[in-house]
Amino acid sequence: MSAARKETIIVEPERRETRIIREAWTEVVRAAYASTFVQEMKESANTFGVFAGYRHQFSNKAVVGVEANYARTNSVRTSFERESHRFDLKTASIEAQLGYAHARFLPYIAAGYVKNSGDDGWLAAAGVDYALTDNVLLGVKYTRHDYDNLQGWKATNDTISARVGWKF
Structure with missing residues (x-):
C-alpha cells in the first residue's frame, strides 16, 4: 500500500x-x-397466471420436466430523474425442470426462456411442490427473469409465487 x-x-x-x-x-x-453509476428500481406488484407442464419420474426418484407459464403483473409505474416509465409485465416462458422426489415433496430447479411484451430474456428458478392428494399439488417457486433490453432498460424481475396445480 x-x-x-x-x-x-x-x-x-x-x-x-x-x-x-x-x-x-x-x-x-x-x-x-x-466511473460507475447504477440506478435501481424496486417495485412490488401482484401477479396472476397459469402454468401447464409435463414431468416424468424415474425409478431412482429423479424427476425431469418441462413447463410453460403465462403471467400478467399489475402495471408497475416508476420515475427516474423526472422521467416516468410504465412496465406492463405480460410474461410468457418455457422452462426445463430437474428435481428429486422425496415422499410427497418435489424440490426442483429450472432454467429457460422468457418473453415479455416483445423483449426476450432468460430465467432461473427454484421451487418445491407438495402432493396434497394424488391429483392436487401445492407449491412455492422463486423465479428470476433477466432481460438485456426490457423497454429500453437492462432489468431483472424476481417473483415468488404460490401455486396450485391439478395432476391428470
Missing part, C-alpha cells in the same frame, strides 16, 4: 489567517467510485 498526503490551504477573509489542514490517506480509491 502506498500512503499519500494531501494538504489543503484555507484562507478566511475576515481574520486574514492561513490555516493548513492535513489528511493522511492509506489508499487512494476515489477514481473507482466515479
Whole structure:
C-alpha cells in the first residue's frame, strides 16, 4: 500500500489567517467510485397466471420436466430523474425442470426462456411442490427473469409465487 498526503490551504477573509489542514490517506480509491453509476428500481406488484407442464419420474426418484407459464403483473409505474416509465409485465416462458422426489415433496430447479411484451430474456428458478392428494399439488417457486433490453432498460424481475396445480 502506498500512503499519500494531501494538504489543503484555507484562507478566511475576515481574520486574514492561513490555516493548513492535513489528511493522511492509506489508499487512494476515489477514481473507482466515479466511473460507475447504477440506478435501481424496486417495485412490488401482484401477479396472476397459469402454468401447464409435463414431468416424468424415474425409478431412482429423479424427476425431469418441462413447463410453460403465462403471467400478467399489475402495471408497475416508476420515475427516474423526472422521467416516468410504465412496465406492463405480460410474461410468457418455457422452462426445463430437474428435481428429486422425496415422499410427497418435489424440490426442483429450472432454467429457460422468457418473453415479455416483445423483449426476450432468460430465467432461473427454484421451487418445491407438495402432493396434497394424488391429483392436487401445492407449491412455492422463486423465479428470476433477466432481460438485456426490457423497454429500453437492462432489468431483472424476481417473483415468488404460490401455486396450485391439478395432476391428470
